Amino acid sequence: MDKTTQKTSKITGSQALLESLIQEGVDTIFGYPGGAIMPVYDALYDYKDKLEHILVRHEQGAAHAAEGYAHVTGKPGVALVTSGPGATNLITGIADAMLDSVPLVCISGQVALSLLGTDAFQEVDVIGITTPITKWNYQITKASEIPEVIAKAFYIASTGRPGPVVIDITKNAQMELTDYKPAKFKGIVGYNPTVKPNMKQIKLAADLLNKAKKPYMLIGHGILISHAEKEVLKLAEKLDMPVASTLLGLSAVPTAHRLYAGMLGMHGNYAPNVLTQEADVILAVGMRFDDRVTGRLSDYARGAKVIHIDIDPAELNKNVKTEVPIVANAKDALEELVKTVSKQTHTSWIKKFRGLDAIEEEKIKKKELQSRKDKSLHMAQVVDMLSKKTKGEAVVVADVGQHQMVAARNYAYKNAHSYITSGGLGTMGFALPAAVGAKKGAPKKQVVAIIGDGSFQMNIQELATIAQENLPVKIIILNNNFLGMVRQWQELFYDNRYSFTNLKNPDFVAVAKGFFLNAEKITTEDDLPAAMERMLQSEKPYLLEVVVNKETNVFPMVPTGAAVHEIRLE
């Protein structure tokens, strides 16, 4: 006799919802109450010991916090909001999760079934709005649907290529009594992600890799999602093959590893971009050849035969022509590949990478990190110092802009899931709430948000969440009083016409103090070590504002429309 058939009793839809969440292993919810979700919040009052609710200050914050939580834990993040504006405020976060394959389950209240479609107060067609940006969505109008729909939502959000799911629950469904029975997920007719690779394709891939003179592995977010970090290294080491990462794949391979080539793409490293054009076999795993990675597509990797492994069949042959497409979970496919390939060495090929690395070191890194006469700071010095002081062990949550690229390039990541950012959507305002979620999901880790002065002001209200929760999140504002990345483009491609990128900022330290948070501001190189030490040692939330050079550019750069080998070093 199983437990599930035993326990049936009448409870409200709201209670059924919370029970279902617990059943799915949820322990943390990011949310904001309001009229159409009040029955659920009322029920939540009695579930305080089982479900921790983090009260954000804006629903967008809830979505990003849930994303941050999902990134570090691998579990779906849960956001709970009311109807109308509550739901529409989530939209940016949902779209962000869709593009970055982050598992989210967003639950929005909705007006009662009898009011649907009447333009009732705070009624908006959430299903209609979210359809293009969700993996799945569903409107619950009866309490009895709750257990099964929630089970399905979590299954869809977290399996295959993960993504956001929106569940809209009408108020009557929250209040009705129902015979609650924990639902078993029964499977979906049209949804059955292929996890195991086709062995024929694996053999073809192994043949190509065994014969390759210049094999090259490109990894993306899929490695982190499927926890295939070990398999990547095993394969790379067996084939003596350099590995480069996309922005979202960062931290899957330790930065210091012998075969790690660096980051791909527009602001990636020099060698991995240039040598893409020299590789004869490219093995791309869990990445999607985004336009920021490929540059001008017609000239991308022309000399290479491409093997592409992805769990989403729609990604194969979408952008880059693929010799051997393999639909599979990255970990499963790599495990098979490791078994199938034979040991190789590619010393001179790897040397090429090191040669180009030296050029980048000389032309860019050295300059960025050296002391200036006026002791002013470059963003890279700050990230470099953070990297050294935290020994590469922190979870870095970066926002969007120049600082994001600097954080990606200059921190020496040691552990998987330690670089969290908004990649596909490029959402400014992501980092502060995402850091809240990351800290909740990984309370023992040092979580450091690196944020530009522009991005910081986009979700600045979440300082209150940090203060209320007393979450020891560390915040570094790299302040250049500009929307730096846009300004860089204006300088390089728009003839120095700085159209509306100059920021007159508030006193960030005073703002933080207004939220009762510890904060300080530094402006010179000399003050950096001690200030950073104070921030890292603090057991409380801490904001460190670092004033950096106003008009520095992030290089290398593959300009829009250029091929990856046309990457500019200055």
Next chain:
Amino acid sequence: MERKYTIIIFAENKPGVLYRIADLFLRRKVNIESLTVSETQEIGVSRFTIVVKQHKTMVEKIVKQLYRIIEVVKVFENRDDDLLFKEIAFIKVAAKNPEQRREIEDLVYLFRAKIIAVGKDTLTIEKTGSEEEINSLVSLLRPFSIHEFVRSGRIAVVKDETKFEGKYNPVPKGPADVVASIDVSAIKKIQLLANEEKGVISLAQGIPSFNTPSHISEAAKKAIDEHVVDKYTSGYGIDALREAIVKKLKKDNTIEVEKSQVIVTHGGIEALMAVFIALLNPTDEVIVLTPDYASHITQTRIARHGGVPVFVPLQETENGWELDPKELEGRISQNTKAILVCNPCNPTGKVYSMEELKAIAQIANKYNLFIITDEMYEYFTYNKPHISIGSFPEVKDRTISIFGLSKTYAMTGWRIGYIVASKPLITQIFKVHDSLVTCPTAVSQYAALAALTGDQTPVKEFNESFIKKSKIVMEALSKTQKASCVTPEGAYYAFVKLNFPVDDYDFAVRLLHEGKVAVVPGSAFGSGGENHVRISFGGDEKLLQEAMQRFVNFIEKNY
């Protein structure tokens, strides 16, 4: 080059699917030339027929992305050569005088169309055909002035008969609903968890620690060497064994039956399943006195293709678990077919008294019910004698008694049990038994024969050992106020009540991980089992002592 493609999509018929599909075309700014949606031969599956003019690569990308939609089952893109396709059009055209009418009628004839309505000044024409045929008819009708024109859009089937075979099978066949709804038993789940975790002592499964007595194994070896076990035996079991069973029943159970009233089975579980299948219709109800062995509940559900049996919870009192006959009688309905009595009971260790059994017998007679027993632990009782309800003359024809050798002789792996019932019933039960196993394992039957006819002292020793172990459990529990247990009267289980509010399943899992002891959550045993856990004390004595120590420490520390 842009060409005409017909994309056929099979998708679950759910709200919002059309929106999701249409949105994919919208995102890539691809115009849909025509769209029809209809039912298919599969209930709950819709067929979308979408016509677009596009490049092949674009169509291929859209097809792949269509698969991303959760509700989409299958997608096929087709060129016109691969299809049989048509659409239907209605054209209402002005026909003001007989001459015009005639001209129009001629066109209708020529195009094999139909006039479906005749108005004062109009004719309404129906034309089924290809897009081109409809277009040319319309262009010829245009001079007459068209009032209304509507067309359905293309519907199409694929010419190649083999194309959908094997490929299009949208509803994967699943197991029977009742089977799909049954969870792995809590006992097995906990045991699996226990196997994964290091250093756990398991008090979960009811396996005695003893070996099968050697004279039994020797008899089996001899039977193998003599090649008497090489072929099927009688489905009822070998004669000698059934004769031994008849003698045993008379001596130990005071049940007097003939050999023909006995079927030897593949353990007690097969016996029960055969009886349930033989007796129960899907709508029949079985009364289960709970807490009760979880497999009984699962078995009756499978046999009846349906829901849970009717539970009559026993009362947990200081004197033990007690049956209230009024409660039992109150649960009887027109559909009630049988009462299941597990005596001595797993998991409570209850041994039914003469009064209780007489009350059950009386109710069974009053309402014309079968009594099905499970008496696996008949020899393991501690102060109270075990009484077989099948020995009561007043219910001998309606009682199906089930016994087994697994526990009595430490023979759980040999799988031998037996069914005793009236001749008419046995004949029916035999049909099921024959379908399930043909005959019980021959070698085990020879072992069973040796067990029943040989030295019975091991059984007494086992019983003494269980009495001792039951004392270990009770003594350990006496050291805490946070758990209590009705003294077991038989079997080798203690059904321990947790004197604090907790979900017993969560408790068992936590105890396993943190306290390193595996027990079975009580709610697995039907109503009345909540907030209890079952401890099996059939195992090794030292381990039992250690486990009880851990159990008590764990609850003292954590609750």
